[in-house]
Amino acid sequence: xxxxxxxxxxxxxxxxxxxxxxxxxxxxxxxxxxxxxxxxxxxxxxxxxxxxxxxxxxxxxxxxxxxxxxxxxxxxxxxxxxxxxxxxxxxxxxxxxxxxxxxxxxxxxxxxxxxxxxxxxxxxxxxxxxxxxxxxxxxxxxxxxxxxxxxxxxxxxxxxxxxxxxxxxxxxxxxxxxxxxxxxxxxxxxxxxxxxxxxxxxxxxxxxxxxxxxxxxxxxxxxxxxxxxxxxxxxxxxxxxxxxxxxxxxxxxxxxxxxxxxxxxxxxxxxxxxxxxxxxxxxxxxxxxxxxxxxxxxxxxxxxxxxxxxxxxxxxxxxxxxxxxxxxxxxxxxxxxxxxxxxxxxxxxxxxxxxxxxxxxxxxxxxx
Amino acid sequence: xxxxxxxxxxxxxxxxxxxxxxxxxxxxxxxxxxxxxxxxxxxxxxxxxxxxxxxxxxxxxxxxxxxxxxxxxxxxxxxxxxxxxxxxxxxxxxxxxxxxxxxxxxxxxxxxxxxxxxxxxxxxxxxxxxxxxxxxxxxxxxxxxxxxxxxxxxxxxxxxxxxxxxxxxxxxxxxxxxxxxxxxxxxxxxxxxxxxxxxxxxxxxxxxxxxxxxxxxxxxxxxxxxxxxxxxxxxxxxxxxxxxxxxxxxxxxxxxxxxxxxxxxxxxxxxxxxxxxxxxxxxxxxxxxxxxxxxxxxxxxxxxxxxxxxxxxxxxxxxxxxxxxxxxxxxxxxxxxxxxxxxxxxxxxxxxxxxxxxxxxxxxxxxx
Numbered sequence: 043x044x045x046x047x048x049x050x051x052x053x054x055x056x057x058x059x060x061x062x063x064x065x066x067x068x069x070x071x072x073x074x075x076x077x078x079x080x081x082x083x084x085x086x087x088x089x090x091x092x093x094x095x096x097x098x099x100x101x102x103x104x105x106x107x108x109x110x111x112x113x114x115x116x117x118x119x120x121x122x123x124x125x126x127x128x129x130x131x132x133x134x135x136x137x138x139x140x141x142x143x144x145x146x147x148x149x150x151x152x153x154x155x156x157x158x159x160x161x162x163x164x165x166x167x168x169x170x171x172x173x174x175x176x177x178x179x180x181x182x183x184x185x186x187x188x189x190x191x192x193x194x195x196x197x198x199x200x201x202x203x204x205x206x207x208x209x210x211x212x213x214x215x216x217x218x219x220x221x222x223x224x225x226x227x228x229x230x231x232x233x234x235x236x237x238x239x240x241x242x243x244x245x246x247x248x249x250x251x252x253x254x255x256x257x258x259x260x261x262x263x264x265x266x267x268x269x270x271x272x273x274x275x276x277x278x279x280x281x282x283x284x285x286x287x288x289x290x291x292x293x294x295x296x297x298x299x300x301x302x303x304x305x306x307x308x309x310x311x312x313x314x315x316x317x318x319x320x321x322x323x324x325x326x327x328x329x330x331x332x333x334x335x336x337x338x339x340x341x342x343x344x345x346x347x348x349x350x351x352x353x354x355x356x357x358x359x360x361x362x363x364x365x366x367x368x369x370x371x372x373x374x375x376x377x378x379x380x381x382x383x384x385x386x387x388x389x390x391x392x393x394x395x396x397x398x399x400x401x402x403x404x405x406x407x408x409x410x
Numbered sequence: 411x412x413x414x415x416x417x418x419x420x421x422x423x424x425x426x427x428x429x430x431x432x433x434x435x436x437x438x439x440x441x442x443x444x445x446x447x448x449x450x451x452x453x454x455x456x457x458x459x460x461x462x463x464x465x466x467x468x469x470x471x472x473x474x475x476x477x478x479x480x481x482x483x484x485x486x487x488x489x490x491x492x493x494x495x496x497x498x499x500x501x502x503x504x505x506x507x508x509x510x511x512x513x514x515x516x517x518x519x520x521x522x523x524x525x526x527x528x529x530x531x532x533x534x535x536x537x538x539x540x541x542x543x544x545x546x547x548x549x550x551x552x553x554x555x556x557x558x559x560x561x562x563x564x565x566x567x568x569x570x571x572x573x574x575x576x577x578x579x580x581x582x583x584x585x586x587x588x589x590x591x592x593x594x595x596x597x598x599x600x601x602x603x604x605x606x607x608x609x610x611x612x613x614x615x616x617x618x619x620x621x622x623x624x625x626x627x628x629x630x631x632x633x634x635x636x637x638x639x640x641x642x643x644x645x646x647x648x649x650x651x652x653x654x655x656x657x658x659x660x661x662x663x664x665x666x667x668x669x670x671x672x673x674x675x676x677x678x679x680x681x682x683x684x685x686x687x688x689x690x691x692x693x694x695x696x697x698x699x700x701x702x703x704x705x706x707x708x709x710x711x712x713x714x715x716x717x718x719x720x721x722x723x724x725x726x727x728x729x730x731x732x733x734x735x736x737x738x739x740x741x742x743x744x745x746x747x748x749x750x751x752x753x754x755x756x757x758x759x760x761x762x763x764x765x766x767x768x769x770x771x772x773x774x775x776x777x778x
Contacts, residue, residue: 048439048440049440049442049448050440051440051441051442051443051446053441053443055443057656058441058443058444058656058659060440060441061441066438069437069438069660070434070437070438071416072416072417072418072419072428073419073421073426073428073429073610074417074419075419075421075423075426075738076426076611078419078732078738080417107476107477107480107612108475108476108480108634109475109655109656109657109658110655110656111633111634111654111655111656112475112476112634112655115632115633115634119632139633142633143633146629146630146631146632146633147631234656236656242441242658242659242660242661243444243656243657243658243659243660244475244612244658244660244661261514262514263514263515263631263632264483264487264514264631264632265479265483265507265510265511265514266476266479266480266483286479287477287478287479287480288425288426288477288478288479288602288604288611289477289611290477290610290611290612290661291426291610291611292437292610292611292612293610293612293658293661364446370443370446
């Protein structure tokens with residue numbers, strides 16, 4: 043087979059990351075039909091396990107059949123009515139994208155810009171509009187490596203804007219950071235499989251609260267992302283389980299296997315593993331004389347952003363890592379494309395050995 | 411791993427079908443990053459191979475990151491402007507769905523209903539409206555097992571309605587039936603990977619003509635399906651290749667491996683293999699005294715619909731096949747749920763041995 047060259051990469055960019063071996067085994071297992079009773083058991087188990095990693099009891103918790111971005115699209119497609127005010131915190135690329143997507147559904151977007159590399163400022167977001175229909179923010183900004191305090195934002199929204207729905211982008215945080223969407227008061231959250239969940243890209247884990255359900259758009263403009271129809275397949279209904287689209291059965295089996303592996307290791311242990319690997323990496327980079335990009339105190343352990351040293355060709359270093367060591371790291375996003383590197387230690391790669399490997403290879407290339 | 415039970419099924423329903431071994435190997439291969447030069451090579455190869463199986467030179471030919479239904483959604487999302495007239499031929503479930511999806515984008519749908527089990531009537535479709543923006547029809551109706559003459563429809567549209575865009579649902583025909591979208595005059599076509607392509611579900615091969623491109627909706631309501639943005643990643647542009655969403659790299663590697671396998675066998679040989687397996691099955695079923703559902707002369711070899719004999723419990727037979735033989739076949743769709751079975755011989759399963767297996771098992775259960 044010359045299709046996918048069997049090159050093996052160590053994927054230490056902003057995602058995809060190398061999958062857990064269990065996830066690969068699940069992916070390659072003989073597929074079942076999407077209406078097979080055994081597959082329905084797998085799907086129900088997957089949804090239950092997703093509730094655990096999200097920290098939610100939301101019945102509408104499921105893997106959407108697309109990559110992480112489809113989670114963002116589904117969030118807005120099912121909640122925005124033309125003219126609705128959406129206050130969106132922007133502290134990186136994915137906040138910017140939320141503005142774009144919400145606008146397509148007719149939202150009147152009130153954009154609260156932050157300096158990239160800084161966390162979301164809860165007070166500025168709350169002050170942006172007296173009664174928005176939606177407030178949205180990114181929990182873990184993949185473009186900058188910054189964690190924002192979703193618990194604080196959720197508490198403020200619940201106390202002061204009880205009618206507002208809160209949307210959280212958790213693409214890079216789910217199963218890597220501590221997560222408690224119910225306790226935090228987050229109504230709608232989405233993630234991707236290719237980051238801390240340790241699965242190849244192709245699904246968007248999604249959760250939608252009962253409050254959001256009661257206020258959802260009954261006939262959203264997008265049929266494929268219509269939660270009413272999706273719910274009839276995933277949860278069943280009075281008329282039984284209704285076919286909507288053919289579920290990506292192998293991807294779901296892969297996600298289920300990864301979630302089972304995470305459950306077996308322990309969710310807290312997995313989070314701690316991400317923390318420890320990130321700490322080793324970030325300390326090592328600083329010892330090497332490099333400067334971290336994200337604000338201190340708000341650095342994601344699973345995704346480290348670091349400034350490219352003066353006089354160093356960013357792209358050339360990435361190429362050397364790729365060609366000589368088989369290691370992928372990411373360029374910066376947006377205007378930081380050539381002045382920042384992004385290094386992910388996510389899922390199966392959230393390990394001390396991966397951190398050491400990267401420090402060794404990067405140090406040798408930079409001569410530090 | 412208790413995630414996906416390692417039950418092995420022979421998937422002879424309307425899809426998913428068992429993947430080619432090459433497709434499974436591609437799926438389980440170590441993933442590459444979506445911006446890795448080696449992955450970009452794979453993606454470009456996949457798009458080129460898709461052009462061959464579609465029979466097109468359309469530059470915008472790509473695998474969309476979702477299941478087959480996302481192809482239908484993308485077709486309408488990028489072409490329908492509110493108030494546009496869309497004439498839609500309905501001769502089964504997927505024609506019905508096209509009406510639903512086109513309506514969500516504001517199309518004024520002119521629905522041309524046919525008896526289920528019959529092919530699309532070109533003259534009735536052409537007579538439905540003097541100047542529709544769009545005409546849409548299903549090439550291979552998965553719900554009934556009927557093939558329609560897309561060449562004749564395309565020729566009629568080109569000659570008599572040169573301003574109209576023609577959309578074809580080819581979910582069950584691509585790589586199983588002869589396909590020549592350029593020669594036929596089809597502007598937009600989509601498929602799924604889990605049928606005749608012999609890949610697990612998760613991608614929608616898609617092609618979009620230059621005529622359609624010139625008249626596309628510049629800012630479609632759905633960001634994820636915006637062909638302008640997707641094109642900038644898949645094809646590159648003046649500013650190089652722009653990140654849109656993280657491509658499902660393993661699914662694409664799997665599709666590429668299956669396409670390579672099809673290329674190696676020969677596209678015509680693959681189509682002939684589908685024909686021969688379907689003929690054996692359909693003759694065998696009739697010899698057993700069963701009645702085929704689809705109109706004679708319009709029967710898809712890859713998907714056979716057959717009437718459940720009088721007095722036989724349809725669901726019980728399907729369950730016996732599943733439990734005793736590990737064989738999945740499909741129920742009928744819509745009002746034919748319990749009076750029709752659907753039997754697929756698609757992709758890796760388009761083989762004489764699979765046809766014989768099904769005839770043997772079904773014959774034994776029915777006592778015929």
